[in-house]
Amino acid sequence: MNQQGLRFEKLKIASFDFTCCEGCQLQLANRESTLADFLRLIDIRNFREISSEQHDDYDIALIEGSISRSDEVERLLAIRRQAKVLVAFGTCACFGGVNSLKNRVSGEAAVSEVYGEIKVETLPVRRISEVVKVDLSIPGCPVAKEEVERIIISLVTGSLVTLPKYPVCVECKAALNTCLFELGEICLGPITRAGCHAVCTTGKTPCLGCRGPAEEINMEAFLHLVKERGLSRSDLQEKLAFYNAFDAFTP
Amino acid sequence: MIYKIISKAEFKRFIDALVRSNSSFGPRMVDTDSRGEAVYQFQPVSSVDEIAFDYTRTASSAKHFFLPFRQELSRFHFHDDDWDQKVSYEADPVVLFGLRACDISALNILDDVLLNGHFPSAYYLAKRKNTFVIGMDHLPLPDCFCKSMNHHTVPTGFNLFCSDIGDEYYLAINSSKAFNFLREFETRDPQYDENCRLAERRKLISSSFRTEIDVTGLPAILDIEFDSPVWKKWGDKCLSCGTCAMVCPTCYCYSVEESFESDLQSSSRQKRLYSCNLVDFAAVAGGHNFRPKNGDRLKYRYYHQHRGFAENANQQICVGCNRCGKACLAGINPKDVINDLRLEKDTCTTSVSSSPARS
Amino acid sequence: MKRDYTIAIHHLTRVEGHANITITVRDGQLMEARWAVVETPRFFEVMLKGMSAERVPFLTSRICGICSISHALASIRALERAMHILPPAVAEKTRLLAMHGETLQSHALHLFFLAAPDFAGTASILPLMESHPDIVRAGLQLKELGNEISRVTTGRCTHPVSLVVGGLSKAPDKTQLAALQKMIRERKPLLETACAFFRTLAIPDFSRETEFISLANGVSYPSIGGHLVSSDGVERDENDYLLMTNEYTKEFSTSKFTRLSRETSAAGALARFNNSSAFLHPEALKAAESFGLRPVCHNPFMNNIAQLVECVHILEDAELLIDSLLDSELTAVKTPWNPQAGSATGAVEAPRGILYHHMETDSEGRVVRADCIIPTTQNNANIDLDLKAIAEWALEKGKNDREIEKLCEMVVRSYDPCISCSVH
Amino acid sequence: MHDQRFVIPRQELNREDFASSVPDFNRRSEVMNTDMGYKCTVTNIVRLTRQEKLFQIRIIDPVERALFRFRPGQFLMLELPGYGEVPISISSSSTNHEFLELCIRKAGSVTTALFNAGEGARVAIRGPFGSSFPMDEMAGHNVLLIAGGLGIAPLRAPLFWINEHRNRFLDVSLLYGAKDPSQLLFTWQFNEWDMISHIGLHTIVEHGSEEWTGKTGMITDLFNDISIDPATTYAIVCGPPVMFKFVCGWLDGLGIPMNRMFVSLERRMHCGMGKCCRCMVGSTFTCIDGPVFDYWSVMNLKEAI
Numbered sequence A: 001m002n003q004q005g006l007r008f009e010k011l012k013i014a015s016f017d018f019t020c021c022e023g024c025q026l027q028l029a030n031r032e033s034t035l036a037d038f039l040r041l042i043d044i045r046n047f048r049e050i051s052s053e054q055h056d057d058y059d060i061a062l063i064e065g066s067i068s069r070s071d072e073v074e075r076l077l078a079i080r081r082q083a084k085v086l087v088a089f090g091t092c093a094c095f096g097g098v099n100s101l102k103n104r105v106s107g108e109a110a111v112s113e114v115y116g117e118i119k120v121e122t123l124p125v126r127r128i129s130e131v132v133k134v135d136l137s138i139p140g141c142p143v144a145k146e147e148v149e150r151i152i153i154s155l156v157t158g159s160l161v162t163l164p165k166y167p168v169c170v171e172c173k174a175a176l177n178t179c180l181f182e183l184g185e186i187c188l189g190p191i192t193r194a195g196c197h198a199v200c201t202t203g204k205t206p207c208l209g210c211r212g213p214a215e216e217i218n219m220e221a222f223l224h225l226v227k228e229r230g231l232s233r234s235d236l237q238e239k240l241a242f243y244n245a246f247d248a249f250t251p
Numbered sequence B: 001m002i003y004k005i006i007s008k009a010e011f012k013r014f015i016d017a018l019v020r021s022n023s024s025f026g027p028r029m030v031d032t033d034s035r036g037e038a039v040y041q042f043q044p045v046s047s048v049d050e051i052a053f054d055y056t057r058t059a060s061s062a063k064h065f066f067l068p069f070r071q072e073l074s075r076f077h078f079h080d081d082d083w084d085q086k087v088s089y090e091a092d093p094v095v096l097f098g099l100r101a102c103d104i105s106a107l108n109i110l111d112d113v114l115l116n117g118h119f120p121s122a123y124y125l126a127k128r129k130n131t132f133v134i135g136m137d138h139l140p141l142p143d144c145f146c147k148s149m150n151h152h153t154v155p156t157g158f159n160l161f162c163s164d165i166g167d168e169y170y171l172a173i174n175s176s177k178a179f180n181f182l183r184e185f186e187t188r189d190p191q192y193d194e195n196c197r198l199a200e201r202r203k204l205i206s207s208s209f210r211t212e213i214d215v216t217g218l219p220a221i222l223d224i225e226f227d228s229p230v231w232k233k234w235g236d237k238c239l240s241c242g243t244c245a246m247v248c249p250t251c252y253c254y255s256v257e258e259s260f261e262s263d264l265q266s267s268s269r270q271k272r273l274y275s276c277n278l279v280d281f282a283a284v285a286g287g288h289n290f291r292p293k294n295g296d297r298l299k300y301r302y303y304h305q306h307r308g309f310a311e312n313a314n315q316q317i318c319v320g321c322n323r324c325g326k327a328c329l330a331g332i333n334p335k336d337v338i339n340d341l342r343l344e345k346d347t348c349t350t351s352v353s354s355s356p357a358r359s
Numbered sequence C: 001m002k003r004d005y006t007i008a009i010h011h012l013t014r015v016e017g018h019a020n021i022t023i024t025v026r027d028g029q030l031m032e033a034r035w036a037v038v039e040t041p042r043f044f045e046v047m048l049k050g051m052s053a054e055r056v057p058f059l060t061s062r063i064c065g066i067c068s069i070s071h072a073l074a075s076i077r078a079l080e081r082a083m084h085i086l087p088p089a090v091a092e093k094t095r096l097l098a099m100h101g102e103t104l105q106s107h108a109l110h111l112f113f114l115a116a117p118d119f120a121g122t123a124s125i126l127p128l129m130e131s132h133p134d135i136v137r138a139g140l141q142l143k144e145l146g147n148e149i150s151r152v153t154t155g156r157c158t159h160p161v162s163l164v165v166g167g168l169s170k171a172p173d174k175t176q177l178a179a180l181q182k183m184i185r186e187r188k189p190l191l192e193t194a195c196a197f198f199r200t201l202a203i204p205d206f207s208r209e210t211e212f213i214s215l216a217n218g219v220s221y222p223s224i225g226g227h228l229v230s231s232d233g234v235e236r237d238e239n240d241y242l243l244m245t246n247e248y249t250k251e252f253s254t255s256k257f258t259r260l261s262r263e264t265s266a267a268g269a270l271a272r273f274n275n276s277s278a279f280l281h282p283e284a285l286k287a288a289e290s291f292g293l294r295p296v297c298h299n300p301f302m303n304n305i306a307q308l309v310e311c312v313h314i315l316e317d318a319e320l321l322i323d324s325l326l327d328s329e330l331t332a333v334k335t336p337w338n339p340q341a342g343s344a345t346g347a348v349e350a351p352r353g354i355l356y357h358h359m360e361t362d363s364e365g366r367v368v369r370a371d372c373i374i375p376t377t378q379n380n381a382n383i384d385l386d387l388k389a390i391a392e393w394a395l396e397k398g399k400n401d402r403e404i405e406k407l408c409e410m411v412v413r414s415y416d417p418c419i420s421c422s423v424h
Numbered sequence D: 001m002h003d004q005r006f007v008i009p010r011q012e013l014n015r016e017d018f019a020s021s022v023p024d025f026n027r028r029s030e031v032m033n034t035d036m037g038y039k040c041t042v043t044n045i046v047r048l049t050r051q052e053k054l055f056q057i058r059i060i061d062p063v064e065r066a067l068f069r070f071r072p073g074q075f076l077m078l079e080l081p082g083y084g085e086v087p088i089s090i091s092s093s094s095t096n097h098e099f100l101e102l103c104i105r106k107a108g109s110v111t112t113a114l115f116n117a118g119e120g121a122r123v124a125i126r127g128p129f130g131s132s133f134p135m136d137e138m139a140g141h142n143v144l145l146i147a148g149g150l151g152i153a154p155l156r157a158p159l160f161w162i163n164e165h166r167n168r169f170l171d172v173s174l175l176y177g178a179k180d181p182s183q184l185l186f187t188w189q190f191n192e193w194d195m196i197s198h199i200g201l202h203t204i205v206e207h208g209s210e211e212w213t214g215k216t217g218m219i220t221d222l223f224n225d226i227s228i229d230p231a232t233t234y235a236i237v238c239g240p241p242v243m244f245k246f247v248c249g250w251l252d253g254l255g256i257p258m259n260r261m262f263v264s265l266e267r268r269m270h271c272g273m274g275k276c277c278r279c280m281v282g283s284t285f286t287c288i289d290g291p292v293f294d295y296w297s298v299m300n301l302k303e304a305i
């Protein structure tokens, strides 16, 4: 591809999934109207879910899911050795995601609850950056295809890749939503990174923070406001813990 | 300006005809909040029955009909090693019903900022010219302070403005279009009695304000109080969420983003309404942030609203609707912040030049 | 031709999740055929413990990236039944429409992205974009339509936002519904294109008798709730799901296995078709007929066709559902409810078959115990036996190792297994 | 019940709507230069250092080229389609109507893309925007220009002006400091001017190198090299914000009136027209009231330095 004397190379991409629902990978096949164009930007070297062709000469590795077994650690380390750019793709990869809720109990307790006597290996759930160096994070449960597309285009054309630094409220207000706090609910919008077009609050369900903290959030003021409005503390904790994205801020 | 009297029933017929024939927006109830109060927004309406005539205040202003939250400024089409740029100022005609006096004042302020300077905004003008604005007076809510800002009445900036004088509306007709439409309906010239009722109505509105902010000399106070601890105090509460600016009828700051389309054959330059409260508003390449603290940024918004900038001849641009105060989760509102500043100013002037106590 | 070989497929491609296939042939005889799920378990039952009912659907939807709506609705149904909550009728209709959207999206993904390349002899859909652009476009537009139905009804196509206990958090917008209906009408003809294409593909003439399990309600094609029925005549109440599944574990698999009257049983589009074809829309029946698909069909490859037939049904039904929603007042879409202790099962027909969530709540509406049984779990044993049967069938027909490998992969894909889901 | 009698007709914009706009801005086909830039070709690129390149650009349309005028100190909004727009000072002579020169540092997204673009690339420019150095007011005086790092970019236009009107100025000196010798920009040209037009050039680097025979130290170390008559001197200072404080403080100490010292500020900018408000300093717009300010105004501007 050529433009203005700038040559664009297709991105050699591979997609790998770990402990997750594979919903983020699936987003790559969404936005069908631009899918053909999108696929022209990338050269899929390895993508088990949609293709049987597998090569190991990729530059960019999209890592979906969190890490909860030792074979996953090894697979991930091998990918890190190959990839020039390793992308934590989706909330599970970026923060551990809902899977982290399992960490509330011990591995043995979890196994015996689900499998009884059978021995199944499981480690405490970790986010990708706890195992290998991450070059780029694309949060979201699931990731927003529009954002993914924009980022892939940036990588192809060599523009800077950025995520919004401000919180979800900005997008929520632009959607003319009634603030959920006004409806008596706790919403994590004021502390969560925007970029999702406030999809949850537009559907009138509180933001659970899947995109992780916005830049330089004012957690103290947020906790204060929840208290001031007499909202439930356990509800707040359940929400903050939901995707494990606010562990650094949780009191 | 031409004044007419119209019965409420006839007025509704008129609005219905207008609303059905054009793409129209008006106040509608969208929710009931946890205190049991109705929440209104300007929403699409297709018949007069959908309009909440007795609405109080919309949670978000009507600004976005003129300054969309996101708007394409131009588009580049690439071909070979060249490109073409397309700019279009087109806007579809829209009827906007039910704006309050302060909302229309806000539009007049935006006109000042965006049309009267050296660089008039054609994008804005296209929308402004194609929007048929119908205003409606109302009794202030407990937290409205537009009277303090002198925006509880508005002399211009609308096509039609109606004041509620009982069984009838007192119409101020400010455009030939509105006048022509009204020809098809039964109206009459105001009589002495109706003029009195209008005066009474205005008096009632004017005397119903329960929130007042003393804004005399505020620009000067703001200049002096640049380093006031008040900014830190309120800044510490601020979530930097931008809600205040998004709902405000006059906040117009923005950001421009450009991106390629997936086919790499074109790109779009888009404008997005931004807020000076957002963390990277004044951040430059290399990461330096000229306003790193919440308080710095909050202060800036108050400067813009209550001191004004050159583009607006250093006039205050806040109209006193208190949408920002109502929407702010942290409980930050113009009244409290300004009162705090005044207090700060008062204590400091007394300590600097305390006059001898009178006996 | 080789007479001694082992086919070991590590992490089967074009399926959702991780599983291996092993086929061992010695002296031209099948020694072993095995289906092993090696997906990393996530322990949703553990995560659910202590979660408030309000939050549950947001968690359960994360069990699966493809059928998140089914998971959300199964748990919502379980909780609503456990706490005696009756959602408003418009909410029920919207939910049904949402299920249709998900099924269409999932079937289109499976048929065009995952299964079609097998029949066309390519590694993925990408080469098909060049060789069969019309078919790929039809597939994409159908998938997009499914996604759009889900988006309009639930706020987002993957991981719904407005499906909540008691109904919907927000009603769908009528303008959007009307636009959706228009889109459905415009895109319906694409299904004919798809059918024409699938009629050209050679479907292996293989079958193995098994028992088909699905939901049934006696009035319509199954989707949300109903009786549990099997093609062998078993019928049970929704709450007695355990008697229907009889889950057991296998050392070599992180996904569990199930059985009913026979050694194995199957769920999915073919099971629904076999048990409830009478309730299909006439257009759908016509489509089935054009493939010679009639109940009870025991050819696992025909599951693909059953999916296609369901797509026809869905679009017809969706149009009617939207009509009815457009005629209804969409204001009260959620029944207010108070938490209470209770327990119940919610069963829905996910794209891949019957899905059960069983929930037990305490008086605060928190989950005390949860159990989720996934369609693929119910198909695992069947897949395992099908592998053996098809390997033997192929050996008999004198197929070589490459051909056997391909047939084995294809038969597994026909089930459209959702592995990460089954190892939730 | 759509009734034709009540349909609001669409209103197009026309020229009269903008009667108040300044004549600097020429509208083509009803679209303003403020919204649609003049298309230019990148005619030459000179690599100056690892991080800076000098881009020569030429407005393609001859009418637009003839209309385009700027004053030393002004900037323009440079657009690389697909990537975005950045404010860049004009570094060439204001009497050169053939092409413009822009000295650009690779700092982020757009500038990096510009660096990858080659000669022949097409860019667009809006503007010129902003205030300028009062060259006429300075005439008849000594001029002292002080630049740190990339601060030399906006100073090149006034330097050209002075050089081209050398006899209208008394003593002219340029104090120029950089991190190391490899980062000094345009020295060839200043040396030339030094010899031909007697513009006194004094350079200094923070860290010398083996070949470096000149001075090492901070820019303030150059102050002793020159003698200044505060009564007849104008100063122009440009560089990183920290530099302003020291340099202007020193000039102030010498007795140069604050309104005879000029600085050029940089802020984030998205419009160049005082609309996006990103570049506010106190209550002043960097884009329309600046970027050139006299020191007195800046002193009084909170947040400025």
Ligand SMILES: Cc1cc2nc3c(=O)[nH]c(=O)nc-3n(C[C@H](O)[C@H](O)[C@H](O)COP(=O)(O)OP(=O)(O)OC[C@H]3O[C@@H](n4cnc5c(N)ncnc54)[C@H](O)[C@@H]3O)c2cc1C
Pocket (backbone or CB within 6 Å): A160, B283, B284, B285, B286, D075, D084, D085, D086, D087, D088, D089, D090, D102, D103, D104, D105, D106, D107, D108, D109, D110, D111, D112, D150, D153, D154, D265, D266, D267, D268, D269, D270, D291
């Ligand atoms: C009046 C003026 C004159 C300038 N003259 C020059 C010059 O002659 N040569 C030169 O190399 N640089 C100059 N700059 C700085 C230059 O504009 C920034 O380096 C450039 O905007 C960085 O853009 P980017 O996209 O590469 O970086 P990113 O970090 O990707 O920046 C994104 C956007 O942020 C804004 N921005 C970021 N940093 C700055 C900044 N420092 N100043 C203003 N806006 C910023 C811009 O809108 C930019 O498009 C000038 C700035 C101003 C205000």
Ligand code: SF4
Pocket (backbone or CB within 6 Å): A168, A169, A170, A172, A173, A177, A178, A179, A180, A181, A187, A188, A189, A190, A198, A201, A207, B243
């Ligand atoms: S609903 Fe949430 S995201 Fe929206 S404004 Fe309120 S707090 Fe912010």
Ligand code: SF4
Pocket (backbone or CB within 6 Å): B244, B247, B248, B249, B250, B251, B305, B317, B318, B319, B320, B321, B322, B323, B324, B325, B334
């Ligand atoms: S600053 Fe607040 S009170 Fe003033 S006009 Fe804006 S929203 Fe209304």
Ligand code: SF4
Pocket (backbone or CB within 6 Å): B237, B238, B239, B240, B241, B242, B243, B244, B245, B277, B298, B327, B328, B329, B330, B331, B332
């Ligand atoms: S003042 Fe209030 S509404 Fe505005 S950014 Fe701060 S917290 Fe948000």
